[in-house]
Amino acid sequence: MTYFFETYGCEMNIAESAAAEQLFIARGWKKAASAQVCDVAVINSCSIRKTAEERIEGRLGWYSGLKKVRACRPDAKAKLLEEAAEYVKDGPKPLTLVFMGCMAERLRESIKKDWPCIDYVVGTFAKHHFGEIIDAVEEKRTPFALDDTESYKFASLSYEPGSFSCFVPIMHGCNNFCTYCIVPYVRGRECSRPVEEILKELEVLNGYGVRDVTLLGQNVNSYNGSDKNGSSVNFAGLLQRIADYLKETSSSIGWVRFMSSHPKDLTDDVIDVISKNDVLCRHIHLPVQNGSSKILSAMNRKYTREQYLDLVTRIKTAMPDVSLTTDIMMGFPGETEEDVQATLDLMRQVQYESAMMYYYNPREGTPAAKMEQIPLEVKKERLQRVIDLQLEHTHIQMSRHIGETAKVLVESVSRDNKAELLGKTARNEKVAFAAEKSMIGSFVTVKITELSGNTYRGVLLS
Ligand code: SAM
Numbered sequence: 420m421t422y423f424f425e426t427y428g429c430e431m432n433i434a435e436s437a438a439a440e441q442l443f444i445a446r447g448w449k450k451a452a453s454a455q456v457c458d459v460a461v462i463n464s465c466s467i468r469k470t471a472e473e474r475i476e477g478r479l480g481w482y483s484g485l486k487k488v489r490a491c492r493p494d495a496k497a498k499l500l501e502e503a504a505e506y507v508k509d510g511p512k513p514l515t516l517v518f519m520g521c522m523a524e525r526l527r528e529s530i531k532k533d534w535p536c537i538d539y540v541v542g543t544f545a546k547h548h549f550g551e552i553i554d555a556v557e558e559k560r561t562p563f564a565l566d567d568t569e570s571y572k573f574a575s576l577s578y579e580p581g582s583f584s585c586f587v588p589i590m591h592g593c594n595n596f597c598t599y600c601i602v603p604y605v606r607g608r609e610c611s612r613p614v615e616e617i618l619k620e621l622e623v624l625n626g627y628g629v630r631d632v633t634l635l636g637q638n639v640n641s642y643n644g645s646d647k648n649g650s651s652v653n654f655a656g657l658l659q660r661i662a663d664y665l666k667e668t669s670s671s672i673g674w675v676r677f678m679s680s681h682p683k684d685l686t687d688d689v690i691d692v693i694s695k696n697d698v699l700c701r702h703i704h705l706p707v708q709n710g711s712s713k714i715l716s717a718m719n720r721k722y723t724r725e726q727y728l729d730l731v732t733r734i735k736t737a738m739p740d741v742s743l744t745t746d747i748m749m750g751f752p753g754e755t756e757e758d759v760q761a762t763l764d765l766m767r768q769v770q771y772e773s774a775m776m777y778y779y780n781p782r783e784g785t786p787a788a789k790m791e792q793i794p795l796e797v798k799k800e801r802l803q804r805v806i807d808l809q810l811e812h813t814h815i816q817m818s819r820h821i822g823e824t825a826k827v828l829v830e831s832v833s834r835d836n837k838a839e840l841l842g843k844t845a846r847n848e849k850v851a852f853a854a855e856k857s858m859i860g861s862f863v864t865v866k867i868t869e870l871s872g873n874t875y876r877g878v879l880l881s
């Protein structure tokens with residue numbers, strides 16, 4: 420039997436889709452060439468912005484049409500779905516549609532009524548029931564309702580076959596309630612994964628050939644797990660245990676990074692542990708959201724512009740070669756031109772290597788949605804100025820490394836030039852260089868010779 424995943428949203432969703440996919444693979448299921456010809460299709464949804472939800476609703480419309488074709492209904496528009504029409508030429512082939520993720524959690528009560536094409540709604544607290552869904556499909560049973568009243572269970576192994584990089588969720592949920600954000604409502608309160616479970620997962624991933632690991636959480640700095648002795652371990656403690664464990668076990672995992680870091684919780688002991696352990700990448704994603712203290716306060720971010728800049732100075736003093744990336748949101752209620760200038764100025768001071776940039780999107784049920792809104796054109800224009808400045812900074816920051824040698828994880832053959840391989844640096848930058856295919860999956864040393872768009876070109880040294 421075959422499955423197909425369609426994943427929207429952040430790294431947490433990518434990790435949870437990969438973990439659910441492992442369950443299908445363990446049962447001998449295969450990945451389908453397309454959703455049109457699979458037995459189970461899974462949409463892993465995101466609620467972060469209205470635009471994300473609208474796009475997903477568009478996909479649900481498409482799946483409604485697909486299910487009609489697959490059921491050979493007379494009202495099916497088979498012409499639009501040729502592959503599916505061909506697939507059912509000998510009779511109907513049922514398709515089970517699973518809707519999971521944050522939008523499934525947010526609209527748990529109504530989504531199935533609005534979209535009868537969905538067979539299973541799997542909220543963020545119910546995804547460990549995936550195995551039961553697979554059982555029911557294999558046994559051709561009618562869909563049943565899932566119990567989502569239990570506490571969050573971490574997905575085990577978010578490994579994508581063949582990949583050298585992998586996400587490892589270490590904590591889940593969020594207690595911060597930034598006034599614009601839907602995440603605390605759809606992902607619940609913070610909970611942390613036990614230390615030994617994380618170490619065990621690293622061991623398994625190492626065995627699969629994974630070389631680069633990203634520890635995941637909405638705010639990894641508030642990690643508060645426990646070890647096998649029952650002692651509590653904070654984020655700095657976890658990073659140190661991971662670094663020690665990888666050394667003791669001579670693991671081939673060469674890079675460990677993390678996201679996201681809430682600036683209010685990134686303490687000096689975390690900076691210290693990164694600067695003392697080479698396995699921890701000097702690449703920190705530190706979402707600022709805005710450069711104005713007034714807007715940061717309205718967002719409930721719990722730090723000021725000055726505190727953020729002070730944190731950046733402490734990080735850069737401890738690790739002059741650090742690469743900082745961020746998230747920026749423009750057009751939050753109450754933002755003035757002065758606030759926009761404060762954000763542009765903060766960007767000039769920090770010099771981010773890259774940034775995820777958005778305009779504020781009101782989310783029903785969050786405090787900021789009730790505040791007086793800024794017109795869409797104004798938000799878009801402000802966002803464009805931020806994007807333009809960041810493009811300049813990305814170019815300046817990346818150009819600084821031309822002429823340097825870099826440790827590179829080789830990931831694949833370049834799609835544009837089959838004689839070249841593609842890899843990435845510890846700062847997550849792409850590098851293309853000529854080398855033997857046998858190097859895929861290993862760390863090599865490359866001299867960076869030029870920058871073409873956002874990809875370096877280089878020469879293999881060893
Ligand atoms: N926990 C992370 C943090 O606090 O930095 C952020 C996680 S959130 C999934 C990713 C990004 O989405 C946020 O940093 C923010 O910039 C953006 N975001 C969240 N809510 C938004 C909204 N209502 N409108 C626009 N962007 C939003």
Ligand code: SF4
Nearest residue numbers: 593595596597600602
């Ligand atoms: Fe959302 Fe803020 Fe939590 Fe990040 S810290 S997930 S932006 S509420």
Ligand code: F3S
Nearest residue numbers: 428429465466467521
């Ligand atoms: Fe979206 Fe949920 Fe992530 S709302 S951004 S998938 S935590």
